Amino acid sequence: AELIADLRRAVDEKQLYLEYQPIVDLATGTVRSAEALVRWRHPRLGPLTPARFLPLAEETGLILPIDRWVIHEACRAAGAWRERAPEATVAVNISAAHLRRPDLIATVTGATAGAGLAPRALTLELTESALIEGSDAVLERLGQLRELGIRIAIDDFGTGYSSLSYLHRIPATELKIDRSFVARLGDDARAYATVEMVTRLAGAFDLAVVAEGVETEAQHAAVTAIGCVHGQGWRYGRPVALAELLTALTPAE
Numbered sequence: 001a002e003l004i005a006d007l008r009r010a011v012d013e014k015q016l017y018l019e020y021q022p023i024v025d026l027a028t029g030t031v032r033s034a035e036a037l038v039r040w041r042h043p044r045l046g047p048l049t050p051a052r053f054l055p056l057a058e059e060t061g062l063i064l065p066i067d068r069w070v071i072h073e074a075c076r077a078a079g080a081w082r083e084r085a086p087e088a089t090v091a092v093n094i095s096a097a098h099l100r101r102p103d104l105i106a107t108v109t110g111a112t113a114g115a116g117l118a119p120r121a122l123t124l125e126l127t128e129s130a131l132i133e134g135s136d137a138v139l140e141r142l143g144q145l146r147e148l149g150i151r152i153a154i155d156d157f158g159t160g161y162s163s164l165s166y167l168h169r170i171p172a173t174e175l176k177i178d179r180s181f182v183a184r185l186g187d188d189a190r191a192y193a194t195v196e197m198v199t200r201l202a203g204a205f206d207l208a209v210v211a212e213g214v215e216t217e218a219q220h221a222a223v224t225a226i227g228c229v230h231g232q233g234w235r236y237g238r239p240v241a242l243a244e245l246l247t248a249l250t251p252a253e
């Protein structure tokens with residue numbers, strides 16, 4: 001209960017901050033995108049990860065102002081790296097509650113326009129579970145966002161339900177293969193087959209595919225051999241402050 005009051009204050013008092021994790025082109029190592037991940041610098045408890053406070057934020061509805069702040073802040077950051085890496089996009093995680101809100105469109109277009117970003121420079125990451133609750137109104141909203149040029153990623157792909165049926169209905173631009181499969185690539189033939197299958201599926205649907213949670217050389221080699229195009233994980237970079245990401249975005253000569 002105390003944490004709820006703290007969280008309410010955190011939004012107003014700028015205790016939240018973002019880290020950015022690079023998403024790279026597996027063939028060249030070039031940073032193609034960065035996922036914004038929220039953190040809370042708690043005045044007494046120190047830095048808290050989303051697992052510590054997002055469930056609470058979701059229960060209390062505080063997730064909405066948090067998500068809005070994240071979208072604006074991430075767009076501002078992408079505006080800052082545009083000169084170094086004009087094609088690099090920024091990805092933000094969108095909660096199920098936010099997806100149900102008609103004003104999501106206004107929030108997103110306001111943030112991109114305010115930062116001078118093209119809509120295609122922003123990716124919204126949606127989990128399968130958020131999508132599965134989705135009504136027709138949600139699908140329609142995603143269609144409108146897509147028409148505006150906003151990119152839509154299905155996050156943690158393979159861990160939710162009925163992935164295949166809604167792939168036909170969600171206007172996604174990319175799939176992010178859940179890191180639980182990547183983690184087991186080396187010693188589990190079924191995990192390997194799953195990553196292969198999702199990569200083939202993405203190709204058939206003309207979707208970009210990101211292998212998440214790539215930590216080791218062996219995992220990097222495997223996802224590259226399978227034909228994934230993009231990768232994310234400690235092998236390429238941990239979530240870092242914007243200043244550090246800017247360094248990584250400086251094109252190598």
Ligand code: G
Pocket residue numbers: 036037038049050051054067070093094095239
């Ligand atoms: O690194 P990590 O512990 O940051 O992230 C844990 C989870 O929290 C991820 O699954 C991610 O989807 C979620 N998450 C991180 N940042 C945000 C955010 O800004 N908004 C929402 N809704 N979820 C986030």
Ligand code: G
Pocket residue numbers: 021037093125155156179212213214215232233234235239
């Ligand atoms: O669920 P989502 O994919 O949005 O959140 C990304 C989460 O995965 C964050 O908590 C981030 O810190 C974590 N993460 C990113 N790269 C790696 C990795 O290589 N290994 C592990 N174990 N976690 C990772």
Ligand code: MN
Pocket residue numbers: 035093125155
């Ligand atoms: Mn994500």
Ligand code: NA
Pocket residue numbers: 155156157176178179212
């Ligand atoms: Na994910």
